[in-house]
Amino acid sequence: MRDVIVIGAGAGGPVVAKELAARGLDILLLEAGPRHDQPREQWTHFENDANNPLTGFFRLGPADRSKPAWYREWPQNSFVWQLSGIGGTTQHFYGNYPRAYPGVFNDYSGADAGNYDRAHQFPFGYAEMVPYFEWVEATAPVMTAAMGTKEEVFFRGCESLGLPVQTTKTTREPSYRPQENAILQPGGNAGRTTDTNLLQYPRATGCTMCGFCFQGCMEPVNAPRNQFAKRSTDNSYVPMALTADVWAEHGKPVELIADAYVTQIHAEDRGGTLTATGVTWRDNATGHKRREDAQVVVMAGGCTENPRLWFNSGLPNPNDWVGRGYTDHFFDWLIGVMDHDTGSSKGPGSSARLDFPGYGGLENVGLPPALQAFSATLSDSGIRGEYDNGRGQPGTWDGPAGRLIGPELKDLLLNGVNRLLNVLVITDDDVEADNRVTLSSFPADENGPVARVQFQHRQRTMRTIRNREFMANKAAELLRGTGAKSVYRIDWAPLILHVQSSMRMGESPDNSVLDATAESRAVKRLFIADNSALPNAVGGPNPSLTTQALATRTAEKIFQRYFDGDPWVHSEAPTVSTDPRISVRLGELGL
Structure with a gap:
């Protein structure tokens, strides 16, 4: 026992x-x-x-x-x-x-x-x-969190919104700050070199800024x-x-x-x-x-x-x-295209945030190339310039929301992931009873009947939709404030993270x-x-x-x-x- x-x-x-x-x-x-x-x-x-x-x-x-x-x-x-x-x-x-x-x-x-x-x-x-x-x-x-170039660019956008810097762990008002994260800060050679021979413990401790x-x-x-x-x-x-x-x-x-x-x-x-x-x-x-x-x-x-x-x-x-x-956080994703280096693939994946209590928040997210391509293609609005399923209306971003494919996606990636700045929209969602897990009618596996995740995307509460639209527009404003020459809104389908x-x-x-x-x-x-x-x-x-x-x-x-x-x-x-x-x-x- x-x-x-x-x-x-x-x-x-x-x-x-x-x-x-x-x-x-x-x-x-x-x-x-x-x-x-x-x-x-x-x-x-x-x-x-x-x-x-x-x-x-x-x-x-x-x-x-x-x-x-x-x-x-x-x-x-x-x-x-x-x-x-x-x-x-x-x-x-x-x-x-x-x-x-x-x-x-x-x-x-x-x-x-x-x-x-x-x-x-x-x-x-x-x-x-x-x-x-x-x-x-x-x-x-x-x-x-350890800071780098992408955080500097993100904070420049936050400053353009006229918000204060948050200096407390408890968030009580709209503000921005470095993340509080569970990653040991760089020590010794970490963060000071890319020489792999020098980035070994104990000469290097904490985050080596590898970006993976x-x-x-x-x-x-x-x-x-x-x-x-x-x-x-x-x-x-x-x-x-x-x-x-x-x-x-x-x-x-x-x-x-x-x-x-x-x-x-x-x-x-x-x-x-x-x-x-x-x-x-x-x-x-x-x-x-x-x-x-x-x-x-x-x-x-x-x-x-x-x-x-x-x-x-x-x-x-x-x-x-x-x-x-x-419930999830009704994620959305906006990408700013820059004409200068952002260091997006370097360092901790997400070291900067902006919060709007009562609505949600924004995070800078750095990605390596394959995940960057994935991020630009998970949409519920259809394909930009090809078809629209009723969600991809134009806003403060460039053109309609939707997936990037073909030449548009190729151009985005050829520009280089380190000339992009990603902003993740994280909303405060209502708890909705119709979003649920049940047992699937599909065949069981070796451990028994499998799970069925039923998740309403389009039929959200008015408050949840309001929160997402508010934060997506703030993300676009932030990216414009960084000097982005193009801003894309993907309108993510549910990504259950x-x-x-x-x-x-x-x-x-x-x-x-x-x-x-x-x-x-x-x-x-x-x-x-x-x-x-x-x-x-x-x-x-x-x-x-x-x-x-x-x-x-x-x-x-x-x-x-x-x-x-x-x-x-x-x-x-x-x-x-x-x-x-x-x-x-x-x-x-x-x-």
Whole structure:
């Protein structure tokens, strides 16, 4: 009998595992995908090697890449960008860690309160969340992003909008700033040279400005795993979980099993209360199944996989909200073409942002060539100059919105990615019940019926559409302010990277799956600790910090409720994930 079983080693699961292991609990952490324990031998910087959804090392699939990827059905024009493996989507994220806006919490009473989704608030106040934000910011650690040419150009556009520079971690007014991100700042030779012989640990530390964030971070060369620059959980929380007996006084190392697909959560009636008792997981390599029992089960498989597992386990869904409220940030994408260098492909992928609380935000995003081409072709407006499906109306950008193809796309890329400036539009979306995950009628795979992601793109609420149009026009104004000679709006179809709320916590049992502690209302001792637990779109900021802060809070609630423990976040400082004792132990373990 385990104390806690955690399902999923992406953004949230390792946080719960690390925190509870540090308090001496027996934790089993199961991950459906592979464990990349030697990235320099298993990864490359080539975009197709990493990101091909069928064959890439970041695909959604088992460790054995000769086997097919796992299929998910999405009936609309969209791309659900799921990853498997230790670290989950944090393996390819850009490490952006802004805090959720205060307006999405239930104690917010600002003059702009009506600009938020008041029907789906956090079921507690912002002040209660701040210590958990601070805990994660200290642990990861979160730092002010390294700056380069593309950030300088982006800020020039921000200045043209007449907005102030933000100097606090909490966003309360329209403003711009360097990102707060979970990437170690350049040290030593890093950021000062492109000579690969000089960019090796310990002569170089932190971000080496290589520009390959989306292909996974393995820099600097020869660095211990917990000193890799980007603080994806495979570089931060997972190493801490595996070595909790070294750095924590009462710690016990987590048992981590990869390539282990959980196919069922077990529950039984205990005195009239349905209670989680354990899981069955399948070894992807052998096909063998094994049952494990625990006092508490934590689901952290993601917004698509958690509902799928819930349904496949036959767990109750009394209010029909399991899988509903599947929200993204209604992304859009604008590209400015410059007649000067922007350094767009260099350095951290996204180191600058602009926020409009109540609407959303804008981020500069740098990309290598193949992803830059992809970004210009994912549209819901048709093809520029060829056909329009009713969405690509002209605006403050050049001509109608839509895909760039043929000579137009060729000219864009021949201009060079380092003469482009990309702006990602991130909106604050309403939680919509018709956006949901169900089980597909397509054939089941070896792990059971597969997920169907039903996602409304055109039928959004008026507030969500207003937010997107407002932010897209601000992005175009910003790019004009940088001196862009052309500005293209792509009008992205749903690109499911920032997704949340499919197992949402909430104030009302009528429209939420979880209570205010992230415990299931229908099944006791079953918790959720990833983006799917978020009650809303957090106002538009990237969700990773908020997810990990909430997961820290959830771990503390589990420890108090079921293991008679004391709270810790308000009483002690966390150990930073770059602790040298962790490096030594990882070396002893051959990691």
